[in-house]
Amino acid sequence: MGLLSTAVWWAGYLLIVFIACRAWKSKLFAKYPFFFGYISLVLCSESVRFFLLVVASKKTYGIGFWITEFLGAIGGFAVTWEVYVQILAPYQGLRRMTKAVVSLVLALVVAKALVELGGSPLRNLGPTTVELERNLRAVQALLLLAIVGIVMHYAVPMGRNVQSMLMGYGFYIGCHVIALSFRSQFGYSVDTWRVWLQRLAYLAALTVWCGGMWSYAPNPVQHTLIDADYERISERTSRAFGRLREHVTQSWRS
């Protein structure tokens, strides 16, 4: 490892230790158990990697690296889950909407996988470690895209904690998937910039979490509407759009 790369690694390590310590002090572990479970997993992974780098052979380090990388990819679903739970907790109706959207997204993913397997099953059944990790992260990216879409469409307000969780992890996943896709497509020729993109995205995510998770900042509390209100509002909007369409077309006739 070069000097700069060692410095970046140490910066990331210290940041994640700092986030964990700060969360412990602010009692955030109990508030966001899945997210801090992931942070603990990453902290352990980094420690194991460091240990293997110092004491073990290059081959053992390589095996350890990919195992921890794979665990990180699986553990990332915990962050996605936490984001969903925290954002949608006060919105029962939006949860139903999100469930419909996520079901559609997952059905499309499964359908695409089945079509690909149907073409050449044996070749596609054994993806490389990079492809496997990329696919896991890509599913997370899709799920995050769905929740970002819902949040933007309905202008759902978020507290500082959840916002930093979504922004930081979303940015990291986006960059990570791009890097892994290029690595999987073009091989070792793009390895240098792939590693740097991943490291810098990781550092950026940790920095966002550092600021966002400084203290407990829950989501704004919303009052709930009853079913009759929804029906009335829905009917009013529908009628309003009917009037608008009629006005815009009828007015042009003399």
Next chain:
Amino acid sequence: MMNFIIIISISVALLYFLWVAARRSASDSAVHSDHPWEPAEYLVRLPPRALLDRFLSSEDVEYAATLHSPALLRRVVRERRRLAVAWLRQIRREAGRLYRLHLRTVRQAEGLIPAAEVKLALAAGSFLAVYVVLMGAVRLYGPLRTRRFLESLQTLANTLSNLGGRIAESIGPGLVPQSDARGVS
């Protein structure tokens, strides 16, 4: 290669939407609205139709034409186009306001129905399609020709509708399936 393009597109879309969401949340933090909905907010505020009739009236253009000044005539037509575009934009802004109001209100509803939301999104989309077509026609052909075109379209639709009615009548009630109290006979 196809997988590569799809996955890269998903990632780029995610990064783009996160950026938009971050920008939006920064600007929205000052205007945080969680007040209960007011029925008055659902009143549709439309620009009056008389205003459109006034600036699309052919008298002004005819008068400008009698002055035999091409520059003046061009200016009149350009001004009418600008007014028509502003009129359409005002309606689109109103549609945007109503849709945003709906979304901000129903996000708290327990009984939110995904199918109803999709239907409303389609209604908003169809309105937007009408708006885009009208805006394109006004920009390309000017408001006066757009109005004439819409009128002839309306006449054509009426003629076809009448023709259809007459054809149905000429077939006779015996040949068209009739429904009674017991169902279709």
